Amino acid sequence: MGIDEQRLPAKKDVVLALLEQSDVFVHLDPRPEEVRVPQWFKKQAHLVLQIGLNLPVPIRDLEVSDDSISCTLSFNRSPFPCFLPWKSIYALVGSDGRAMVWPDDIPPEVAAQAAKAAAAVEEKAAKRAHLRAVSADGAPAPSEPAPAPTPIPALAEVASDPAPAPIAAGEGISEDAPRASTTPDASSPRAAPSDPPAPKGKKPLPPWLRVVK
Numbered sequence: 001m002g003i004d005e006q007r008l009p010a011k012k013d014v015v016l017a018l019l020e021q022s023d024v025f026v027h028l029d030p031r032p033e034e035v036r037v038p039q040w041f042k043k044q045a046h047l048v049l050q051i052g053l054n055l056p057v058p059i060r061d062l063e064v065s066d067d068s069i070s071c072t073l074s075f076n077r078s079p080f081p082c083f084l085p086w087k088s089i090y091a092l093v094g095s096d097g098r099a100m101v102w103p104d105d106i107p108p109e110v111a112a113q114a115a116k117a118a119a120a121v122e123e124k125a126a127k128r129a130h131l132r133a134v135s136a137d138g139a140p141a142p143s144e145p146a147p148a149p150t151p152i153p154a155l156a157e158v159a160s161d162p163a164p165a166p167i168a169a170g171e172g173i174s175e176d177a178p179r180a181s182t183t184p185d186a187s188s189p190r191a192a193p194s195d196p197p198a199p200k201g202k203k204p205l206p207p208w209l210r211v212v213k
Contacts, residue, residue: 008102011086015064018094023052026069027091028084029107036083038075045107049073049082052095 018024030037030047041047051062051071061081062071069084090105106114 022095025093028089045109
């Protein structure tokens with residue numbers, strides 16, 4: 001466990017805090033033997049499952065323990081009892097955009113793809129910085145500052161194979177289920193700095209959860 005990993009909050013605390021506010025998208029590596037998900041997911045490095053307290057089809061057996069998350073989810077309208085040990089989970093993203101990533105638990109394939117995606121974004125930004133507009137008389141137009149590179153890829157883009165859309169309990173695979181737009185990559189456990197006030201009537205989230213934009 002790295003030094004930064006030791007400073008991160010416990011995954012159990014994060015998921016409980018997120019569940020009080022929204023649904024949660026659990027990003028995990030389904031390949032370890034102790035992980036119980038449908039067999040057709042066991043060969044990929046990145047799986048996203050959706051859990052929540054107020055889904056259209058309730059998860060009546062959702063349990064968040066010191067060791068794992070367990071619940072029965074629906075896959076293609078067929079129930080399946082899932083068991084998700086904390087070690088297999090490397091990111092938790094609320095449907096309201098709040099997220100937390102544990103870099104030490106990200107599979108190597110996913111981390112490599114994240115680095116590749118970040119490099120591609122930086123390269124694109126560098127090329128755009130060399131473009132200059134030209135006025136009608138041929139003189140260079142006043143240059144505008146190039147947009148800052150965005151080295152943090154969306155978590156949905158970091159899987160080595162295309163990741164399935166989040167699976168909502170009782171709804172099968174949902175192509176339009178919400179995802180966080182960006183999350184910290186494998187080298188940075190930080191979340192975005194902005195933190196709007198919690199909606200009226202809801203319990204404020206802990207300070208270590210931030211809105212990801």
